[in-house]
Amino acid sequence: MNQNRVQRLQRAEDGDPFSFLGPHAQGDETLVRAWLPGADAVDLLSSDGSPLGRMHCSDPDGLFELPLPQAQRYCLRIHWPSGVQETEDPYAFGPLLGDTDLYLFAEGNHRQLWRCLGAAPVEHEGVAGVRFAVWAPNARRVSVVGNFNSWDGRRHPMRLRYPAGVWELFIPRLQPGECYKYEILGPHGVLPLRADPMAQATEMPPATASKVPQGEAFAWQDQQWMSEREQRHAPQAPLAIYELHAGSWQWQDDRTPDWDELAERLIPYVQDLGFTHIELMPIMEHPFGGSWGYQPLSMFAPTARLGSPQRFAAFVDRCHRAGIGVILDWVPGHFPNDAHGLAEFDGTALYEYAHPFEGFHPDWNTCIYNLGRTEVHGFMLASALYWLREYHVDGLRVDAVASMLYRDYSREAGQWIPNRHGGRENLEAIEFLQHLNEVVRSEVPGALVIAEESTAWPGVSRPVQQGGLGFSHKWNMGWMNDSLSYIQQDPLYRLHHHHQITFGLHYAFSERFILPISHDEVVHGKRSLLGRMPGDRWQQFANLRLFLALMWSHPGKKLLFMGCEFGQWREWNHDQQLDWYLLQYPEHAAAQALLRELNRLYREEPALHRLDDQDSGFQWLIGDDARNSVFAWLRKGGEGSAPLLVVHNFTPQVLDGYRIGVPHAGRWQVLLNTDERRWSGSGAGTQGELHSEQTAAHGQSDSLNLQLPPLGALILRPAH
Incomplete structure (x- = not known):
């Protein structure tokens, strides 16, 4: 029997080593066996270090044995060719997991x-x-x-x-x-x-x-933030997110910064610009940097590229103490097939579906998690809770939700397997997402779970009890596509695309939306946000300012990718830092300053954030002036707050004598004119204060006679 076991141990084929190695009763004695291939000799020591005897080498391949008169604790002193090692015997310990x-x-x-x-x-x-x-x-x-x-x-x-x-x-x-x-x-x-x-x-x-991770727990100092977080994340609170790729935001001495260096520069910058949160593109360890983290393999490990897990915890802690929330992009839909990873982990399709029509993602050449398997479902659920609990992360933005929801996503007819009802919905993924959101809601109150979902799936942010998926917010990809398509048009032709701005407001309150201008919109030949703008240099910057004003005055929370805030010309490249030198030029610095002002107004004016997800917080005034490409609406914050009048002129013409009805008679104050000279504008458009006139317009008994700035926006508030 010994020879057979030794051969199995030598070939590394023994799946039950504890039945043979370690201490075993043998008659009145205890026989200790140790399998130590390559060892010259092994001594057995008592727990106090006194010798119990040299073990007999019963097989030259590495089996050592010694009988003891009675069971007792012992250590091994192993004589290797390179030195001596003392250790307890791993095979002398009982089971670990309960x-x-x-x-x-x-x-x-x-x-x-x-x-x-x-x-x-x-x-x-x-x-x-x-x-x-x-x-x-x-x-x-x-x-x-x-x-x-x-x-x-x-x-x-x-x-x-x-x-x-x-x-x-x-x-x-x-x-x-x-x-x-x-x-x-x-x-x-x-x-x-x-x-x-x-x-x-x-x-x-x-x-x-x-x-092997460090054993000691991080000493958190963010108790005030954590106690206030649920209130900060309420639907009626402002949420302005600065999305960034940590490795290419701003370099330190021509290299990627570590977490400490990033905190030193990023936190004051985000505070100064007035964002409430940052969103980090995936920082879970990933083998290929060019995936930007969206093909992660270690769903519980912060990337070593930026420092230790303890330093990442310190980074989050510093953000919280500075009043900044931290959201992580998280990828539960698929994983890469690198040889050291999860693909056929134990020689079988374990984490992924076995059939390629279910388990292979044709867009990304990756494997798809089999969320219908209870262990995989639990693995991903635990990953989400791990970041929220262990690192005090404030929210997860769930990547590529649409690819999870549909079994035929990016597949031709005959290349996908229907669900048990014959439909295209991935029932296992739906159940997982609902369970995830319910568990997070109950166990991590106040944490956000945000869906990047690009289809018209109903009820993404509706509670699970009402048949929804239960997310706290959904990215408004329709608004993003329509508004970017509109702003790229030459102003001469915008009158033919007027619906691209008005259409989104038909469904703006069907979900709790975030308006995203993310990294995906400034790569792969799409051009930068500034680079998309038509016209000469002046018009491009004017269009950028106008677009940002449109975004910040439109219902929905805000997300802006790094570099868009100061008008980077080139597309984002993960191998280079942002073009910070551009801030020496007035137009770029002015765009950044305007963004700072928009964030200030957004935070301080309840009408811009309090009723983001309710139609009672929005009222059209002018939505049909396609000829002039003008839009005007009221934003409302409910009881105790003043309404705001928002007007956008998407033509390069100054429009004099433009009358707009208002709900309050008296003085109105211009809070923002994107064409002011301090924003590198022309200085046109109404500024300061003006009085309403008793002339009915747009269903209102009073109205304002405005000068609309070219490619500009106005935001006004009653002055009393």
């Missing part, structure tokens, strides 16, 4: 999965070391490998916890910071070394190993 953990994992509802799977420094049975646990139900054997065992899969085979399919092992005296992977013997042979799906830290790419 039955409740395994049950909840199998059920897909373990809310703190990162506390039982993955690697963690622990004290087990009175000994400090690292606990490893990984899900690989179809593996024949799983070993932990790393520098600590010369990446030798024979050295540390793991224990299988049946029926959960989780393999576990405690390696005593191992320290945080150790690199490791899993060597897996699948149904058809040994697989490439796998990174840990539950890793909380990783090597710096292009290296791909996982790292």
Whole structure:
């Protein structure tokens, strides 16, 4: 029997090492076996360090044995060719994971999965070391490998916890910071070394190993922010988001900054511009930088490119103490097929669907998570909760929701598999998204979960109890497409595209919308936001100012990608920092200053944010003047707040004597004129204060006689 087991250990095929290695009763004695290929000799020591005897090398391949008169705690003193090592025997310890953990994992509802799977420094049975646990139900054997065992899969085979399919092992005296992977013997042979799906830290790419995380908890100092967060995230509160790619926002000494350096520069900048939140493009570890993080493999590990997990926590803490929220882009729909990753993790389609019509994404050449499998459902649910709880993140923007909702997304006829009802909806993904939003709502009150959803799926931000998906907000992709298409038109032809501005207000209150001008709109030949604007240089900047005023005065929360705020000319490139030198030129500095002013008005004027998702907060005054390309509306903030009159002139002509009805007689004050000289405008258009006249217009008994600035916007408020 010994020879057969030794051969299996030598070939790294033994899937049940605890039944043979470690201490075992043998008659009146306890026989200790250790499998240490490559060792010259092994001494057995008592727990106090006194010698118990040299173990007998019963097989030259590396099996050492020694009988003890009675069961007792012991250590191994291993004589390697390179030196001597003292450690407890990993195979002398009992099971690690409790039955409740395994049950909840199998059920897909373990809310703190990162506390039982993955690697963690622990004290087990009175000994400090690292606990490893990984899900690989179809593996024949799983070993932990790393520098600590010369990446030798024979050295540390793991224990299988049946029926959960989780393999576990405690390696005593191992320290945080150790690199490791899993060597897996699948149904058809040994697989490439796998990174840990539950890793909380990783090597710096292009290296791909996982790292044992630090054991100590971060000392948070953001208690005030956390206590106020639910109120800050209420639907009636202002929400202005600055989206950025952390690695290319602003470099430090011609290199990507770390989290500390980014905080030093970014936080004052965002505070100065008046944004309420930042949104980071995915910072979960990803093998290919050119994916911008949207093909992540480590759903529990902040990228090592910017520093340690502790430094990321410190970054979030500093943002909160400065009054800035942090939203992360999060990708639960698909993952890349890199050899060290999740694809056929244990030799079978484990995390992904097995059939390519379900499990392969044709747009991105990636694998699609099988969210109908309870363990995968729970894995992704735990990932979301991990960022919200462990890093105090304020919200998740869920990427590519449309690709999750539809089984035929980007697929030709005959290349997709209908659901059990014969339809195109992905019922498993729908159930996951609803469960995710319900769990976040109950367990992390005040956290945002935002859908990047590009179709007309109904009820994305409607509560689950009312048949919706339960998101707190949805990106308004229709507004984004229509408004960008409109602003790109030569003003001469805008009269033929008038509906592209009016149409979005037919459905503006059907969801809780965020108006996004994101990174996707300034790459891949689409040109920068400023670069899309028609006309000469003056007109391009005027159109940019007008577009920003349109966005900030339109119902819906705001999101703007970095560089748009000061008018970067070139498209965004993740391998370069933004063109900050442009701020030396007056037009660029003025665009940035205008954005600062828009954010101030947005925050301070309840009419611009309080009733964003209610039609009672909006009233058309002029929506049919296509000939002049003029739009005018009222924004209302409800009881106790003044209404605002918003007027946009999308032609390069000054329009004199333009009469607009208003709901209040008396003095009106111009809060904003985007054509003022301080914004590098021409100085045209009404400014200061003016009095209404008792001339009925647009259903109102009084009206204002305005001069509309060219390619400009006015925002006015009653002066009393």
